[in-house]
Amino acid sequence: MTSPLVSVLMCVYNGANLLPFTIESILEQTFTRFECIIVNDGSTDDSLSIIEKYAAIDDRIKLINKPNSGLINSLNVGLQACTCDIVIRHDAEDISHKNRFEILYNEMLQRPDVACVATLSFFINTSLQVIGFSPLQPGLDLNEALDKNQTKIWHPNVVYRKKDVLSVGGYPNVPHAEDHALWKLMRQKGLTFFMLRKPIYAYLKEPTGVSYNNMFTQVKAVVDAGNITTTDDTIAAIVTRNRIRNQYLYGFPKEIDNQPLFWVMYFKLLAVYQRLLIFKYRSYLKGFTALKQKQKA
Known part of the structure; x- marks a missing residue:
């Protein structure tokens, strides 16, 4: 294998359903000089065998198999194993645009003073159909917004410098908010973030995920x-x-009775706005090869 220029960090726990499509989207990248560190966190489904199959045919896949210890520990274990300073995050059920690694690598080269670059994302369901779009705030100053807790970066769509994350101690032990806590620590140290307004990541939204089931926490x-x-x-x-919001924007089951009219109207309008954004950025959808494969399957 040619010496990698980028490390991809992914943690897996019982993600067998969509994992093949995720890995295929990684292996089909136009940028080929990467290593993909996949931490299997004690999965009890077929995740391990799927990763082993891909690792056997492509030596860029690096498997770390360990007993279940949770996401935060897995992220830190995987981060330590990354051999490159530029680290691209990826979740096990999400899909990357075929040019994503190339775009992010070049952004980091062109912005040596930036510690972390976030991007826009499409939202998809378990059938890999596009159901939404990450909020787009016109004129957003990302660093100022982070300082004021006024924005959300979708953790798996970022690229960052390993040395900068390690300089604040790696991922902090803050369950369900380790990413938010990390961004806070990085900003407190004066590290700079940048928002790249390109939707080159497809993020799974489902009514059975960890975030959904533990929303209050x-x-x-x-x-x-x-x-x-x-x-x-x-x-x-x-x-x-x-x-x-999840009901009107992403088609999740109705859970709240006696819904305030203001929020109903607001999210209905926001759903229209998201559809307009999907239409605006529709040319990017052609680069999500795995989505096409799923639709044909």
Whole structure:
């Protein structure tokens, strides 16, 4: 294998359903000089055998198989194993645009003063159909927004410098909000973030995921990570709002009765806005080869 210029960091726990499509989207990248560190966190499904199959045919796949210890430990174990300073994150159920690694690598070369680059994302369901788009805030100053806890970076779509993440101690032990806590630590150290307005990642949204099932805990963890003073009632109201959002934006089952009219109308309008964004960026969908494969399967 040619010496890699980029490390890809992925953690897997029982992700067998979509894992082949995820790995295929990685192996089909136009940028080929990468290593892909896949940490299998004690999966009890077929994830391990799937990873082993791909590792046997492509030596860029590097498997770390370990007992289950949770996402944060797995991220730190995988990060230590990365041999390159430029690290691209990836989740086990998501899909990358075929040019994603090339685009992110070049961005990091062109922006040596930037510690982390985030991008836009399409949202997909388990059938790998596009159901939404990451919020786009016109004129967003990402660093200022992070300092004020006013924005969310989708963790698996970022690229960062390993040395910068390690300089703040790696991923902090903040369950359900390790990414938010990490960004906070990096900003406190004066490290710079940049938002690349290209949708080159497809992020799975499903009503059975860890974030969905632990929404109150996750919101509370994010609030605590941002040192925001609030109450459990306020957090519960945010969770209610988010569940209404998921219904109207992503087609999740209805969970909240007596929905406030303001939020219903707001999210219906936001759903229209997201469809307009999907249309605006539709040319990027051609680069998600794995989505086409899934639709043909």
